[in-house]
Amino acid sequence: MIRIGIMGYGNLGRGVECALKQNDDMELSAVFTRRNPDDVKILTAGVGVYSADEAAQHTDEVDVLIICGGSATDLPEQTPKYAALFNVVDSFDTHARIPEHFENVDAAAKAAGTTAVISSGWDPGMFSLNRLYSESILPAGKTYTFWGRGVSQGHSDAVRRIDGVIDARQYTIPVDEALEAVRSGREPELSTRDKHTRLVYVVAEEGADKARITGEIVTMKNYFDEYDTTVEFIDAETMARDHSGIPHGGFVIRSGRTGREEENTHIAEYKLRLDSNPEFTSGVLVATARGAYRMAQAGSSGAKTLFDIPPAMLSPESPEELRRTIL
């Protein structure tokens, strides 16, 4: 049994807890929280909930710690800190800061002799793997990533900060025509506006100026100004009924050319449609934790990503069984 600790018990931590129940070779052994542990009720009977401050006292109970904090402020601090104590896995997803995060985590993990896998999830994660494989096997071509249809928490939060907005939910939607153009193999140049639209559902305060709210949304720098954005006002009841889920997904499409004159075209498309963004991410984190454990058992240390882990190490099955059944 691989004993898994969870650091941070929000959507992601709960998702990891549920995912562990689906993996017979792994078990939850501890949950750490920055809240008062007495206030945190978990689903798994008999597992201790401890203060994050006490993590160092529980290193003997945990083979791999899955760090379920946010990328903006939690993980840059938490992952190096806990990599000094445990083998760890995180889902750090601020793409531009991955090299810096990797260096920080690598230094801590190497010093401690632990294995620390960063940026595991679906993007970065499964999407990254698909980009890597398809660019390696089709070096002449172009790769496209589309996100959605799905809820962007960051964009939803940005709209909620607008005066007169009670609640908001933002969907990122890939443009069908752009997807079809990519699948044609013509390797189109696509602008930000070409690839995605944004759809925002808003619950406004009574008497709020909807035209002003709409204007503030569609012109918001970095969030909406480069997109065609649709704003729809709905009531709180409709929001609760139709938009309480956290679906997401997207596409990685590689269009490549081969042959003597590069006359043949190949399209490799990877598509995710996820009912629950955090639960799918949790599934990737748990499989990655198995890989981290095996890498550590094999004597590795330092920071790693899914790019560094032999795929077989993510599976509970033996290499023989994998070759016999799914190769």
Place this chain on the structure above:
Amino acid sequence: MIRIGIMGYGNLGRGVECALKQNDDMELSAVFTRRNPDDVKILTAGVGVYSADEAAQHTDEVDVLIICGGSATDLPEQTPKYAALFNVVDSFDTHARIPEHFENVDAAAKAAGTTAVISSGWDPGMFSLNRLYSESILPAGKTYTFWGRGVSQGHSDAVRRIDGVIDARQYTIPVDEALEAVRSGREPELSTRDKHTRLVYVVAEEGADKARITGEIVTMKNYFDEYDTTVEFIDAETMARDHSGIPHGGFVIRSGRTGREEENTHIAEYKLRLDSNPEFTSGVLVATARGAYRMAQAGSSGAKTLFDIPPAMLSPESPEELRRTIL
């Protein structure tokens, strides 16, 4: 520069030669053939063509030998034989015999201290990787593999052996309704007949009994009897004009459930659409050869599959560059 040898110069060997031109860190260093080398004209200037019997005299010129023979009779004999001399890669695709082939190749490679990667291509290969990743991250669910639309050489050859048939081309076609049922997340049970249909184009001898030919095709055991098969008779000109390519492709779809009551559904779909089956396979073989070279450099020996190779080893880019650009 990684120096690549090609064993066998047919569709696959030519595909590998073309693919090498797209990879700046690799070069073709030798081609081996069972034909008279003087009769084999290759595309790359300055590269020697040698008899397969002389391969042992050229081990110093080749870092990895890509074996481009057929799975039925060539590879079971060739891959162990040449793994005793070179690091090798093959595309052995007889799924049921992979364990036996792996054992034979492993013994030869371990004795010689070489690295031998077997069963690299798209199925087995990219499809296998997708099955492995998606089953590891979504352990509760069901995986479906569909092939096509594409040409099956084996089925085309079987039809050509029927009396009165001059030429034939068989397309395997996935059934749209079955694909949609899988994508719905309902995890349907699908029979062989539900998943694929077969379409056969036949050029018949003048005066041949078309009803008899059709009957022999649709009832042919192991090839057609479990499928709904359509037979169309065309003339030789139409065959040459419309059916000279070797397209293929297919789908690997994992439908998985997560959450406290497994109430959330996730669909991970990988889809290939290939203008040229052998050229795409060649692209996978060449990237795998890079991985074999790096595994060997890192001190590994014995038989491997894509399941054992850290993905980063397939790419010409450095790990730092990969983290910075595509993670």
